[in-house]
Amino acid sequence: MTELQTFVINPFYCSFFVYWGLSFIFFLADISLDNKKYRIEPDINWKLYKKSLYHVLYLQFCYSLPIMYMLIPFWKWRNITIEYNQSNHTDIIKLITSGLLGESIFFYLHYWSHFILYPQVHKVHHEWKHTCAIAAAYAHPIEYICISLPSFLFPPMITGLNWYYSNIWFMIATTSVVIDHSGYNIINASKIHWDHHKYSNVNYGTNTIGDVVHFFYKKYSNYN
Numbered sequence: 001m002t003e004l005q006t007f008v009i010n011p012f013y014c015s016f017f018v019y020w021g022l023s024f025i026f027f028l029a030d031i032s033l034d035n036k037k038y039r040i041e042p043d044i045n046w047k048l049y050k051k052s053l054y055h056v057l058y059l060q061f062c063y064s065l066p067i068m069y070m071l072i073p074f075w076k077w078r079n080i081t082i083e084y085n086q087s088n089h090t091d092i093i094k095l096i097t098s099g100l101l102g103e104s105i106f107f108y109l110h111y112w113s114h115f116i117l118y119p120q121v122h123k124v125h126h127e128w129k130h131t132c133a134i135a136a137a138y139a140h141p142i143e144y145i146c147i148s149l150p151s152f153l154f155p156p157m158i159t160g161l162n163w164y165y166s167n168i169w170f171m172i173a174t175t176s177v178v179i180d181h182s183g184y185n186i187i188n189a190s191k192i193h194w195d196h197h198k199y200s201n202v203n204y205g206t207n208t209i210g211d212v213v214h215f216f217y218k219k220y221s222n223y224n
């Protein structure tokens with residue numbers, strides 16, 4: 001397998017397939033289920049829905065692909081193992097650590113984005129008040145490069161996770177962010193992030209762990 005296939009095409013395909021596969025399933029739910037019963041807010045902004053479809057494809061092809069290509073020398077320098085049979089039990093620990101790192105990196109980059117250049121950058125993602133799954137990667141390109149991609153890529157970079165497991169991590173992280181934005185009242189993670197889009201000053205993390213830690217850190221320090 002070529003480097004291009006290994007480090008660019010395969011991870012892109014994994015995330016792309018999960019993102020659009022899940023978004024399509026939620027789209028079918030959005031148009032066929034009783035929205036009053038299952039959605040937190042029944043009204044769906046179909047104009048923004050359509051805009052998000054094109055915008056996310058633009059971000060994925062024009063930003064994800066070139067950035068993954070530019071990172072090939074980095075992964076080689078990091079000397080990570082590629083094949084599944086080169087992995088060992090420490091990669092399971094690294095995968096779990098990647099999840100915790102991903103949550104922490106996302107929490108703080110996202111938190112700061114509400115105070116630094118908010119009107120120019122993060123406000124684009126907050127055009128979605130009543131989120132739908134497709135809104136997950138709808139963001140200003142600067143946010144996509146500085147928050148979304150680092151939350152995905154930094155954890156395996158830091159832990160030196162085997163590449164087979166890194167691809168699993170990319171799929172788990174994609175699944176998580178799409179479900180968070182689905183807007184269904186029967187999914188707790190979705191309710192947590194829906195509140196963030198509604199109120200803008202709560203639930204900065206993808207789950208409540210980051211927010212609870214941050215709450216106590218603020219309480220017992222002068223950080224704000």
Ligand SMILES: [Zn+2]
Binds near residue numbers: 181193197
């Ligand atoms: Zn969001």
Ligand SMILES: [Zn+2]
Binds near residue numbers: 122
């Ligand atoms: Zn936000």
